[in-house]
Amino acid sequence: MTPHTLGDIEMGPPCCVPVPHLSIENLAVAYGDTPVLSNVSLDIHKGCITALIGPSGCGKTSFLNSLNRLTDLIPGARVEGRIRLANESGTLDLLDSSLDVRALRRRIGMIFQKPNPFPMSIRRNLELPLREHGMRRADLLAHTIETALADVGLWNEVRDRLDAPALTLSGGQQQRLCIARALVLEPEILLMDEPCSALDPIASGVVEEMIQSLRGRYTVVIVTHNLAQARRVGNYAAFFWMRERIGQLVEFGHCRQIFDAPVHPATAAYIGGMHG
Amino acid sequence: MHNPGDRLFGLALWGAAVGVTAVFAWLFADIARLGLGSLSLDFIATAPENAGRDGGIAPILVSTLLILGVAVGVAAPVGLGAAVWLNTYTRAGSRGGRRIRLALDMLAGMPSIVFGLFGNAFFSVFLGLGFSILSGGLTLAAMILPIFIRTVEAGLGAVEDGWRLGAAALGLTRSAALAHVILPAAAPAIGAGLMLGIGRAAAETAALIFTSGYVDRMPESLADSGRALAVHIYDLSMNVAGGDVHAAASALVLVALVACVNLMAVALSRRWLTRRLAV
Numbered sequence: 001m002t003p004h005t006l007g008d009i010e011m012g013p014p015c016c017v018p019v020p021h022l023s024i025e026n027l028a029v030a031y032g033d034t035p036v037l038s039n040v041s042l043d044i045h046k047g048c049i050t051a052l053i054g055p056s057g058c059g060k061t062s063f064l065n066s067l068n069r070l071t072d073l074i075p076g077a078r079v080e081g082r083i084r085l086a087n088e089s090g091t092l093d094l095l096d097s098s099l100d101v102r103a104l105r106r107r108i109g110m111i112f113q114k115p116n117p118f119p120m121s122i123r124r125n126l127e128l129p130l131r132e133h134g135m136r137r138a139d140l141l142a143h144t145i146e147t148a149l150a151d152v153g154l155w156n157e158v159r160d161r162l163d164a165p166a167l168t169l170s171g172g173q174q175q176r177l178c179i180a181r182a183l184v185l186e187p188e189i190l191l192m193d194e195p196c197s198a199l200d201p202i203a204s205g206v207v208e209e210m211i212q213s214l215r216g217r218y219t220v221v222i223v224t225h226n227l228a229q230a231r232r233v234g235n236y237a238a239f240f241w242m243r244e245r246i247g248q249l250v251e252f253g254h255c256r257q258i259f260d261a262p263v264h265p266a267t268a269a270y271i272g273g274m275h276g
Numbered sequence: 277m278h279n280p281g282d283r284l285f286g287l288a289l290w291g292a293a294v295g296v297t298a299v300f301a302w303l304f305a306d307i308a309r310l311g312l313g314s315l316s317l318d319f320i321a322t323a324p325e326n327a328g329r330d331g332g333i334a335p336i337l338v339s340t341l342l343i344l345g346v347a348v349g350v351a352a353p354v355g356l357g358a359a360v361w362l363n364t365y366t367r368a369g370s371r372g373g374r375r376i377r378l379a380l381d382m383l384a385g386m387p388s389i390v391f392g393l394f395g396n397a398f399f400s401v402f403l404g405l406g407f408s409i410l411s412g413g414l415t416l417a418a419m420i421l422p423i424f425i426r427t428v429e430a431g432l433g434a435v436e437d438g439w440r441l442g443a444a445a446l447g448l449t450r451s452a453a454l455a456h457v458i459l460p461a462a463a464p465a466i467g468a469g470l471m472l473g474i475g476r477a478a479a480e481t482a483a484l485i486f487t488s489g490y491v492d493r494m495p496e497s498l499a500d501s502g503r504a505l506a507v508h509i510y511d512l513s514m515n516v517a518g519g520d521v522h523a524a525a526s527a528l529v530l531v532a533l534v535a536c537v538n539l540m541a542v543a544l545s546r547r548w549l550t551r552r553l554a555v
Contacts, residue, residue: 073444075370105447112445116438118457128456129446178442185446 020086021046021189021219022067022094027081029062029071037062037247042238044189046086049211049220051234051255053227054270058240059247060223064191067221068108069094069101085189106133109182113194115174117166117181122158125166125177126184133185148180152210172203176210190214192222196229208233227271231259239267304531311524319525324492327516328508333526335494339409339502340478340533342495343488346413347477351420352470358421359428360454377426384422391419392483400487407501412488419483420473427472431465432458467545474537478530481506505530 020043029037037059044050052060062071071077083094085107094104117125126145135141145162149155154176158169166177175195182190192211196204211233214220224230230237237258239251251264262268318332325331366373395415405411435458443453459466481504489501490511503511509526512519 068445070441070445073441102447102449105445110445112438112442114438116436116442118439118442119461120456128452129448132446132448132452181446 018043018045018048020044022086022221023082023084023091024067025082025084027063027066027079027083029059029066029080030078031074032076035246040081040249042249042252044219044221045236046219047216048235049215049222049233050236050238051230052221052223052238052240053225053230054240054247054250055242056225057247058242060240061193062247063240064110064193064221064223067094067189067191068105068110069099070105070110072101106185107187108189108191109185109187111175111179111182111190111192111195114198115171115178117169117174117177119165119167121163122166122169122177123162126181129181130184144184148184149177151183152176152180153206154180170203172199172206175199175203175207179207179210187218189219189221192220194223194225197225227259231255239264239270241266241270307524307527307531309524310521311526311528314521314525315528320529323494324508324522327519328492328512328522329516329518330522333505333508333522333529335492336503336505336508336526337529339488339495340505342409342498342502343413343416343484343504344474344477346410346498347416347420348470348474350414350417351424351473354417355421355424355469355473356428356459356466359425359432360459362425362429363432364450377429380422380426384426387482388419388480389482391415392486394418395483396486405499407487407489407491408499409488409495409502410498412484412502412504413498415483415487416477416480419480420477423476424469424473427469428462428466431462431469434465435461464545467541471538471541475534478534478537479506480504481510485510505533 022044024044025041027037027040028035040059040063052063054060065071065074066079067083071079079095081095084091085094085104093099118128120128123145126148127141130141130144135144146155149158154173157173158164166174169177175198179190179195195211196207199207208229211220211222215233215235222230222233224233234255236253237255238249239258239262240247241250242248251258251262251267253263258267259271262271320332320337321334322332323335324333362373362376366376392415395411395418399405399411399414400407403411405414439457439461440453443457448456484504484507488504488507490503490507491501492503492508493500495502505526509523509530512523512526
């Protein structure tokens with residue numbers, strides 16, 4: 001049986017041939033009467049890692065949350081503009097109110113800043129989403145769980161204690177478990193909101209390496225405050241900044257271009273400041 | 277090392293702690309001195325005689341447990357549902373939610389006699405349940421609901437948002453997230469809420485006098501009138517000359533009952549916690 005979660009390595013074309021997976025046009029997010037993000041347009045390319053950088057509070061998380069409609073859960077949140085997901089048959093409008101949000105979230109997984117394994121056993125953490133999405137056969141469940149844990153390099157560490165509470169794992173292990181939990185549903189896109197910022201440097205390094213291994217097989221959008229990390233993992237980088245208290249996308253391009261030859265002065269200052 | 281103010285503060289804290297303990301010890305010693313002598317297996321297993329001066333409390337114990345059973349059986353599911361509704365559909369700040377919470381807090385502080393009169397008017401008279409264990413239990417359910425709902429709701433609110441968001445991001449339905457993640461995580465709070473409720477209900481007298489009545493016979497069904505322990509204690513000490521001894525003995529049984537329920541709840545929620553967190 002082929003591995004379930006990681007899918008075909010050739011799923012996406014190499015990053016140097018950009019194929020938009022998500023097309024975002026004029027996206028604006030507001031909470032109540034307070035706009036937090038406006039006028040964001042960019043393409044997220046298939047199989048690539050896109051790093052979102054910029055200071056805190058400039059709307060990066062709001063941007064991420066609108067991609068899998070997690071903004072629906074925030075009272076008073078309004079998302080305007082267009083987000084289109086490339087499909088076999090054309091495109092899917094993600095902001096369509098009649099969209100099946102559960103199915104969407106199965107296709108677009110999410111990893112949070114603070115590892116959030118559920119307060120149950122390691123096995124149950126992975127079984128729960130699978131069962132809820134209709135997988136019942138025990139052998140299939142066991143196989144999928146093993147594959148996902150192997151994918152995130154956790155299998156050898158936990159194979160003997162799958163029934164131990166997930167909260168007994170270390171922070172880095174918890175985060176990798178959360179990534180495995182997202183992978184079992186075989187998503188196409190993974191959204192990561194500062195996945196390493198709550199981890200110590202060593203665990204952070206392990207998780208970062210893991211994220212690197214997802215390149216080409218998944219489309220990854222990662223928010224990070226660690227510019228060195230953004231530079232290491234990203235194919236593309238998007239720089240967000242505040243203008244008149246509203247978050248905006250200032251510059252988007254290849255990672256190398258953003259870091260080595262930023263066009264916009266704000267980008268240059270932000271990156272330069274980090275270097276100096 | 278210690279300055280005098282610090283020492284005085286420490287002494288005051290100790291004084292308060294000792295004072296509280298002493299009052300409870302005195303109270304307990306008093307009923308133990310009076311009642312311990314007549315406490316026996318017979319006392320628990322036989323019916324009262326001579327208006328309770330002699331015999332035991334068997335039917336009263338049965339009535340008490342039945343009334344508590346009805347109260348908890350009704351309050352637990354209704355309260356859980358209401359708390360989940362409040363937590364899910366009226367997130368912080370909404371006007372409707374604020375009003376409901378204010379109303380619940382007021383109800384929680386309402387004197388129990390008010391619930392007794394309401395129970396009498398509504399369950400006994402309007403619904404025609406008469407003086408019965410059912411109307412007593414339902415009245416108690418109404419009485420413990422506010423405090424139960426508020427405790428559970430606080431527990432649900434304390435459940436990490438990360439779990440809620442995580443469940444949603446995995447495409448779990450709202451009900452699946454509730455059943456598998458949120459409610460289990462709030463189990464200690466649910467246990468605590470039930471405990472507070474049961475404790476209050478077990479000690480209740482005023483609300484029961486008008487609803488489940490005084491009859492000290494063994495109840496044959498939920499439609500029978502039944503005398504709760506607290507009512508029995510009240511009756512023996514107020515209306516029956518020479519009933520003091522058995523009143524004290526019954527009080528000891530009641531204290532033991534409430535303590536048992538408490539310990540059980542603590543043990544239960546601790547087991548939940550260790551199973552999930554293995555601390």
